[in-house]
Amino acid sequence: MDYSVEVKNIKKTYQAGKEIVTALHGISFDVKQGELFGLIGPDGAGKTSLFRILTTVLLPDGGSATVNGFDVVKDYKKIRNCVGYMPGKFSLYQDLTVEENLSFFATLFNTTIEENYELIKDIYVQIEPFKTRRAGKLSGGMKQKLALSCALIHKPAVLFLDEPTTGVDPVSRKEFWEMLKRLKQQGITIVVSTPYMDEATLCDRIALIQQGKILSIDKPEKITKSFPHQLYAIKSAEIYQLLKDVNAFENSLSCYAFGEYLHLIFKEEHDNRETDLLKFLKMRDHSDIELKPIDASIEDCFIELLK
Amino acid sequence: MHRSKIVSLNYSSKMSGEIVIQANQLTKQFGDFIAANSITFEVYKGEIFGFLGANGAGKTTAMRMLCGLSSPSSGQATVAGFDVRTQPEEIKKNIGYMSQKFSLYEDLTVAENIQFFGGIYGLSNKHLKAKSEELINQLGLQSAKGQLVGSLPLGWKQKLSFSIAILHQPKVVFLDEPTGGVDPVTRRQFWDLIYQAAESGITVFVTTHYMDEAEYCNRISIMVDGRIEALDSPSGLKKRFNVSSMDEVFYQLARKAKRSDN
Numbered sequence: 001m002d003y004s005v006e007v008k009n010i011k012k013t014y015q016a017g018k019e020i021v022t023a024l025h026g027i028s029f030d031v032k033q034g035e036l037f038g039l040i041g042p043d044g045a046g047k048t049s050l051f052r053i054l055t056t057v058l059l060p061d062g063g064s065a066t067v068n069g070f071d072v073v074k075d076y077k078k079i080r081n082c083v084g085y086m087p088g089k090f091s092l093y094q095d096l097t098v099e100e101n102l103s104f105f106a107t108l109f110n111t112t113i114e115e116n117y118e119l120i121k122d123i124y125v126q127i128e129p130f131k132t133r134r135a136g137k138l139s140g141g142m143k144q145k146l147a148l149s150c151a152l153i154h155k156p157a158v159l160f161l162d163e164p165t166t167g168v169d170p171v172s173r174k175e176f177w178e179m180l181k182r183l184k185q186q187g188i189t190i191v192v193s194t195p196y197m198d199e200a201t202l203c204d205r206i207a208l209i210q211q212g213k214i215l216s217i218d219k220p221e222k223i224t225k226s227f228p229h230q231l232y233a234i235k236s237a238e239i240y241q242l243l244k245d246v247n248a249f250e251n252s253l254s255c256y257a258f259g260e261y262l263h264l265i266f267k268e269e270h271d272n273r274e275t276d277l278l279k280f281l282k283m284r285d286h287s288d289i290e291l292k293p294i295d296a297s298i299e300d301c302f303i304e305l306l307k
Numbered sequence: 308m309h310r311s312k313i314v315s316l317n318y319s320s321k322m323s324g325e326i327v328i329q330a331n332q333l334t335k336q337f338g339d340f341i342a343a344n345s346i347t348f349e350v351y352k353g354e355i356f357g358f359l360g361a362n363g364a365g366k367t368t369a370m371r372m373l374c375g376l377s378s379p380s381s382g383q384a385t386v387a388g389f390d391v392r393t394q395p396e397e398i399k400k401n402i403g404y405m406s407q408k409f410s411l412y413e414d415l416t417v418a419e420n421i422q423f424f425g426g427i428y429g430l431s432n433k434h435l436k437a438k439s440e441e442l443i444n445q446l447g448l449q450s451a452k453g454q455l456v457g458s459l460p461l462g463w464k465q466k467l468s469f470s471i472a473i474l475h476q477p478k479v480v481f482l483d484e485p486t487g488g489v490d491p492v493t494r495r496q497f498w499d500l501i502y503q504a505a506e507s508g509i510t511v512f513v514t515t516h517y518m519d520e521a522e523y524c525n526r527i528s529i530m531v532d533g534r535i536e537a538l539d540s541p542s543g544l545k546k547r548f549n550v551s552s553m554d555e556v557f558y559q560l561a562r563k564a565k566r567s568d569n
Contacts, residue, residue, distance in 0.1 A: 016458060042490035043461040140362050167407075167487055169361040169516055170554060171561040195488045196517075210490065240502055256495050259519035259552070260541060299491050306492050 004068055004158050004189035005031035005054065011062035012049045012212075023049040025212040026063060031158075031191055031205075036184045038203030039193040040298065046212040047193040048088060051162045054191070055085040068157045081109065084151035088163040090143050094136030098127055098146055101135050102153060109154030119186065120149045123179055141172050148179070152188075159183065161192040165199065177202050197299035208302055215305040220298055227296035227304065229253070230269055233261040234277075236286040245284050249277055256303065261290075263300060325352040327479055327510040328373060332382035335368050342368040344533035345382060350479075355501060355511045357521050360530030361561040366514055367483070369530070373512070374481055375399050387478040400428070403472035403480035403509075407487045410468035413457030417448055420456055421471060428475035442470050462493030466500060473504050480504065482513040486520065498523055518553040529557060531564050 012024040023046045031037040039047050052058035054067055056076035064071065070078045092101045099113075102124070106113050117124075127145050130138065135146060144164060151159060161180075165173045177199065184190055192203070200206045200220050207217040216223055234255075236242045243262055246255040253267040266273045274291055281289055296304075328350035335343045343365040350356045360366045371377040373386050375395030384391045387401040411420045421442060425435040443452055446466055456464060465485055473480050482501075486494045498520065505511050513524065521527050521541060528538040537544055537560055544556045 017455075019458075042493070043488035045490075163488075167362075167484065167516065169561065170518060170557050171361055171564070173516075174558070195490075197491060256492075257498060257519075257523060259522040303491050306490065 002032060003030045003066075004033045004035070005029075005037075005066070005191060007050075007054070007063070007065045009063035010050070010053060010060050010065055012046070012053065012058070013061050023212050024053075024060075027209075027212070027214050028063075029207055029214065029217055031189060033189055034184065034187055036180065036190045036192070036202075036204045038200055038206040039191065039209055040195075040197060040200045040206050040302070041193070041209035042195050044211070045209045047209060048162055049212075051085070051087075051160050051191075051193065055083055055160055056080060057085075081154075082157045084154070084156035084159045086147050086151040086159075086161045086164060088166065090147060092135045092143070092147055092150060095134060097132050097134055098138070099131040101146060102150055105150040106153045111154050113153065116153055116155045119155055119183075120152050122182055123152075124149045141168070144168070144176070152183070156188065158189045158191065161190065163193050163195065165194055165196060173199070197297070197302055200298040206298070208298075208305060210302075210306065216301065223301050224296050224298060227301055229265040229304075231294050231296045231300060232264040232266075232274075232291060233258070233294045234264050234289070234291045235261045236281065236289045238286065241284075242281070242286060245281060245286070246277070249280050251276060254307075258299070263294075326350070327352050327354075328356075328384070328386050328512065330369075330373070330382070330384040333369065333372060333379050333384045334381045335365075335372060335377065336380040341533050343372065343379075346530075346533075346535045348528055348535060348538055350510055350512060352478075352510055353505050353508050354526065355505050355513065355524045357524030357527035358512060358514045358530070359521060359527055359557065360514075361564050363566055364530040364561070364564065365533040366530055370481055370483060370512075370514070373398075374402060374404055401478050403475070403477040404483075405468050405472040405480070405485055406483040407465075407485060411456045411464060411471065414455060416453050416455055417443065417459070417467060418452050420467070421474065424471045425474050430475060438474060442474065446470060462489050462497075465489055466493070466497055469497065469500055469504075473509055476507075477509065479510045479512060482511065484514055484516065486515065486517065494520075518557060521553045521557075527553075529560050531560055532566050536560050 008028050009026045010024055011026045013020050013022045041047055049058065053060050053072060054065060056072050056079050059073065067079050068082050072079060096104060102113055123145050127142050130142065138146065165176055180190060203220060205219050208215040243255060243257060246252050246262060246264060251267045251273060253265045255262050255264045278289060278291065326349050330346055330348050332345040332347055333343060334345050346369060358366055372379050372391055373384060375391055375398035378392055386398050389397040391398060415423060418439060421439045422435060425438060430438065443449055451459060469485060486497055501511055515521065526540050527544065528535045541553055545551065548556045548559055550556055
């Protein structure tokens with residue numbers, strides 16, 4: 001078996017009052033064994049519905065899926081034994097201590113903390129000094145580490161992490177991804193979702209997802225290479241005015257803020273495009289203009305795909 | 308004459324010098340724990356001020372004091388000319404606040420939310436009606452006017468929530484991670500609204516975990532373990548730390564943090 005996760009045309013709809021909302025419009029993808037696979041998309045993209053279907057806590061309305069070779073509907077019990085799931089919302093027992101939570105989950109799966117300690121050691125040592133503290137009293141970062149330890153304690157074949165880094169600061173996010181890399185080296189297949197586009201490059205493959213549809217699916221570097229235009233970065237002394245002016249320039253197809261620069265695509269990619277623009281901007285009193293061709297990032301690709 | 312007021316803020320607002328937020332050795336202590344440790348800074352009228360820090364650095368505590376929701380243990384601060392310790396109710400009338408977690412009533416419609424919050428901020432019915440229409444048109448929400456807010460996509464909610472937070476033209480608006488989880492296109496539209504608000508003279512005080520958004524601020528402070536460790540324009544900070552991105556500035560400062568979260 002080469003695939004840890006196979007998703008075929010999965011559909012999910014919800015009743016919201018009189019309306020029917022489609023959360024997943026028949027999506028398909030595969031995750032290879034040992035792969036670190038990212039679902040990248042904003043809130044409301046359908047990421048959580050998908051996770052809940054794959055971890056057998058929600059039934060799909062159509063299509064089929066297998067996890068570790070088992071069908072998500074028929075073999076749900078087998079799947080529950082071999083996957084770890086860390087939901088986006090903290091779901092451990094707040095009234096139990098760190099250690100009690102961990103041994104509770106170990107016991108559920110007929111194992112002990114000692115038996116699989118090696119797997120969680122890296123993460124658990126950081127919260128072990130607080131093992132007698134109730135989970136409800138932990139800080140956000142510590143809760144996250146405990147939840148990950150609990151999701152790993154039965155040595156799952158596939159690990160599902162639903163937005164583990166949402167609302168987490170950039171330093172802690174970096175540390176979290178380093179933990180994931182080490183878990184991957186131990187052979188665990190990881191499916192992780194995130195709204196942060198910069199985390200996409202840390203995955204082996206990604207699916208860009210929006211409103212229940214997959215926009216693109218590939219290795220991150222392949223997605224960025226397939227960006228259909230030459231992208232430019234531009235800045236000047238007055239960046240907000242620059243944004244208004246570049247958008248008013250007749251040969252600009254799109255221009256949007258991107259950190260300290262604006263990113264720009266020309267309508268017609270002719271030879272004079274750069275000089276024409278610079279002339280136009282100088283007439284509007286811009287100074288310290290810097291214009292340079294750049295490679296697109298995943299976020300640029302996402303923006304392009306949303307058009 | 309209508310040259311960007313925004314970007315020239317770095318220079319002109321300091322010269323014009325109207326201070327809208329002033330914190331002087333502002334401190335909040337819970338038992339032995341000093342959540343905000345003697346923080347001192349100023350924010351100018353019309354400025355977009357980024358308030359950054361790792362989880363647990365003390366941002367929320369500081370922000371609660373500035374909003375008049377929590378009284379400082381020591382030190383002083385004034386917001387919109389009012390003292391946070393003695394005039395918290397005046398502060399609440401003169402600021403807007405928006406967070407990612409709670410913003411609007413999901414069970415009320417778009418129009419009802421506008422009416423409700425406008426009423427709370429004391430706008431007259433007549434004024435409110437005009438404002439409400441203006442806002443709905445500006446956001447392109449005409450067709451969604453009668454829809455429950457709960458049924459709107461997150462990006463719409465956040466834009467609406469921001470517009471409602473500034474409905475009463477406050478002197479300052481506090482935004483606590485307003486764009487978390489929002490798609491990249493909507494995130495940029497949201498920042499357009501922030502720029503427009505700043506252009507109209509509203510001071511914007513914003514926290515974010517997106518370092519590209521830190522670049523959109525006129526100035527940024529970075530909190531580490533309860534203290535403000537750095538405060539400057541994005542380009543000033545990059546120069547000082549000799550790095551090319553805000554991400555690296557943040558990383559250099561925040562990785563020294565001894566405490567994390569809440």
